[in-house]
């Protein structure tokens with residue numbers, strides 16, 4: 326791979342929280358222009374921390390990168406303020422699809438445009454584009470975002486990020502807590518953005534089945550270290566993910582949750598597997 330292809334490179338980063346808790350212990354990955362890369366791993370593996378580091382937002386969580394280097398489109402991320410990264414084309418949807426609950430849907434979207442410093446003349450075209458991508462937001466545009474469904478809040482969060490016209494979109498667990506049909510719609514939209522508009526995407530997902538269905542490449546992290554990187558197809562066929570599906574990888578803590586105590590989680594998970602296999 327030539328360096329010109331690389332939009333993002335993460336080189337052996339170590340990160341801690343509260344001056345002591347080790348969260349990342351040498352994570353490396355790269356994202357090429359135009360690809361969708363999934364970041365897979367169990368609970369606590371370090372996916373969120375990696376994304377926070379890439380957006381240079383670890384400081385907001387009393388965390389810091391202690392060594393390693395992150396470069397986004399030639400910018401040294403760890404020396405660049407998060408707002409400058411957004412203006413340079415790196416947008417993130419982190420922290421559990423955060424929306425400003427008391428602002429209405431459209432005001433939330435406009436916040437994303439302000440982050441980029443968009444001109445007024447660009448605003449209405451950008452809003453129209455978001456409503457075309459997520460038609461269910463249009464009739465709700467004057468409704469407080471906090472009163473919309475979980476799926477709609479995820480769409481608002483993604484829409485807000487898209488209002489900054491990013492080249493790289495990073496997302497943390499876009500499927501979390503959403504009904505399978507909503508998840509499918511969101512992933513289809515993300516893929517269309519990638520295929521039609523060339524948006525490069527890095528998404529952390531615990532749900533490997535759905536992530537590998539839509540990603541081109543994937544990196545797996547365990548205990549704060551990247552352990553495997555390959556094409557999504559190869560990972561779908563490989564033992565690691567088969568173990569993941571079967572829930573037999575107990576040692577790395579990625580056993581699939583199942584059992585009579587969680588019937589709805591099981592059926593949602595099964596339904597997602599079906600969508601992923603389509």
Ligand code: ATP
Pocket residue numbers: 342343346347348366367368369370371372373374375386531
């Ligand atoms: P999950 O899907 O559960 O969020 P993850 O793969 O995203 O898992 P991280 O959230 O990055 O993993 O967590 C990596 C490690 O850092 C874990 O040990 C976690 O407890 C710790 N950690 C995460 N966020 C914080 C925080 N704000 N303060 C202190 N420790 C944290």
